Each structure stands twice: as C-alpha cells, then as structure tokens.
Amino acid sequence: MPKIGVEQSLTDVQQELQAKGYDIVQLRNEQDSQGCDCCVITGQDQNMMGLQNAAIDGAVINASGMTAQDVCQQVEQKLNRQQ
Numbered sequence: 001m002p003k004i005g006v007e008q009s010l011t012d013v014q015q016e017l018q019a020k021g022y023d024i025v026q027l028r029n030e031q032d033s034q035g036c037d038c039c040v041i042t043g044q045d046q047n048m049m050g051l052q053n054a055a056i057d058g059a060v061i062n063a064s065g066m067t068a069q070d071v072c073q074q075v076e077q078k079l080n081r082q083q
Contacts, residue, residue: 002037002079003037004017004025004075005027005040007027007040007041007042009042010068013068020072037079039058041060041063042062061078
C-alpha cells in the first residue's frame with residue numbers, strides 16, 4: 001500500500017486515509033517525507049515543512065479548504081497518475 005505523509009494537524013485526513021488502508025507517516029520535518037508516495041500539507045505555510053523545495057518522488061497536496069474526503073480523492077487521483 002502506498003505511503004502517505006500527512007501534517008500532524010490533519011488528524012481527520014490521517015484517519016480517513018488509514019481507514020482506506022494507506023500507510024500514514026506524520027510529517028514533522030523534511031526527513032519524514034522521504035519514501036512517501038504522496039504528502040498532504042495544510043497550506044498555512046507551504047514551505048514550513050521544507051516540502052516546497054524537497055525532492056520527493058510523489059505529489060504534494062495542499063489540503064487547505066478541503067474536507068478529508070476531498071483530500072482522499074486527490075490522493076487516489078495522484079497515485080493513479082503515477083502508476
């Protein structure tokens with residue numbers, strides 16, 4: 001199952017993704033994003049996690065203004081495009 005990095009404050013998103021069977025990693029610093037297929041950030045400070053300049057293989061999703069279900073749909077769309 002894909003590994004998804006999620007900012008700590010997005011607990012509803014973490015729970016929704018876990019319910020769908022995704023492996024969740026809490027993003028506390030740039031190193032936490034290593035090996036993630038996709039990362040979800042709050043968008044409050046897009047470069048706070050260093051993800052704006054980070055070289056991750058997966059997509060970065062800005063969850064600002066989205067429900068947990070919306071974020072899950074975005075994650076699934078991004079992961080389907082990567083395959």
